[in-house]
Amino acid sequence: MKRKVAVLPGDGIGQEVMNGALAVLKAVGDQFGHQFEVIQGDIGGVAIDSHGTPLPKQTLELCKECDAVLLGAVGGPKWKDVPVQLRPEKGLLGIRKELGLFANLRPISTFKSLLDASPLKRNVVQGVDFVIVRELTGGLYFGKPSERRGENKEVAVDTLHYERSEIEKVVHKAFQLASNRRKKLTSVDKANVLESSRLWREVVDEISGDYPDVEVEHLLVDAAAMKIVYQPTQFDVIVTENMFGDILSDEASMLTGSLGMLPSASLREDHFGLYEPVHGSAPDIAGEDKANPMAMMLSVAMMLKHSFGLKEEAEMVEKAVQEVLDTGYRTDDLKELGSGTIVGTEAMSQLVVEQIEPNHAMSSILSTYL
Known part of the structure; x- marks a missing residue:
């Protein structure tokens, strides 16, 4: 069974974190014998630049033809002076309404290896x-x-x-x-x-x-x-x-210490959903290989669970993220912890993918989709 996924990287760091998410999706497919067809579309600021609107008709039609949607992030100062009805965020509000995505799920869980990243005391956030x-x-x-x-x-x-x-x-x-x-x-x-x-x-x-x-x-x-x-x-x-x-x-x-760790799902009454990280487009670090891809990867896990009913596969992604953190690797947003090895977006993505599918190079995985 082939599942179709609309991929909307959006603006800022959207494409960077999406690369890691697609690599994770491909690795899961290889490990479990699933087929995922991904089709890319525009939304937000890039859509304004290319189509004159934050939510092009063709993007909406693409999403309606797919089984789920992965979204990176939208917005940035480049589009701060456009008319209100054309702001990048209008694309996000519009797609939620047009697709009937009435329920947004945001899981809030703390990672043991990141408890000190929270501004709250360890005993307050432990076990959240x-x-x-x-x-x-x-x-x-x-x-x-x-x-x-x-x-x-x-x-x-x-x-x-x-x-x-x-x-x-x-x-x-x-x-x-x-x-x-x-x-x-x-x-x-x-x-x-x-x-x-x-x-x-x-x-x-x-x-x-x-x-x-x-x-x-x-x-x-x-x-x-x-x-x-x-x-x-x-x-x-x-x-x-x-x-x-x-x-x-x-x-x-x-509570978790970083927006870079939080996924979300926007669902309707059937199994269709749109999955995105909680964080924004972070234009100040776009293109610098500093973004944390884990929230986007965990959003893939939510898609596997809620839209495709693949609970074991979702748990494998979550476990892979946990194991990389436990090993001590961190992205720039978590550097204040004072310990661990700081790596870039691409390296962190590679580390998570290797937990799912050892011996596969990131470049060969991404070449399948990009």
Whole structure:
């Protein structure tokens, strides 16, 4: 069975980290006898330069024809002065909406060999293992343009809009995830202030009856923000609306010490998903062989697990990353640890690939795809 993957490297370090991800995918295919056909497309700033839009029609059609999407990163100062509707980030928001990717999963797990990379104390972050499920296609980020700014430019309005059906979909996804983990769901809202949050809490309570084995708690978003930094091990699955999820997941990323270690998945109701690292395009280090490719590689692991049902293969990728870290290799973003061997993007990618498929040169793997 051949699986088709749309590959959208995007901007900045996107292509660099994508190279490592494709090498990992090829190595997994060789080891387990799978076939992955990858087809590259443009999104973000490079798409603006080439097509005049951050989300070309042909890119969207490509994604619809594939079984999953791998995305590098979008954005950069080069495009800071383009009209708002043409910003690179609009490509990302657009593809989520057009593909119906309503649930964003961000696993937050600490690596034993990187505990000292976190700005928090070792005893606080040790054993952290939770997932943030963020609603992705509603809320403030999708207010109508006419509602965002008054004619005199002195008034700005953003509309936080949710329909019950939108909340139900993402809450069911979170409950299903919790059912297969440690059976605890934390729903985060601002129900003491916002009507949309009161609807959110109402829906969570109604749906909880379908999952009697899952413990449910409600937290206001400010309380959740505090607990993430002083009691992070208490969480299993967190579910919340779009903007709260965006902010809390970036906060939680600091538990691991680097955005370069965090993957994410954006899913719809079938097995289709878009997989990307949490980090941005980092234009300041683009082309310098300094980027950490591990989040992109771990995003491949999430794709193998969630879109293709290849759990053993996903675990092999995760184990390969762990073993390389345990050996003491680090990329530039982790150099403050004060120990270990600092290597570049390409060398780190090679090290991870060798854990999956020994004796294969990186150049020969990449030549299959690039």
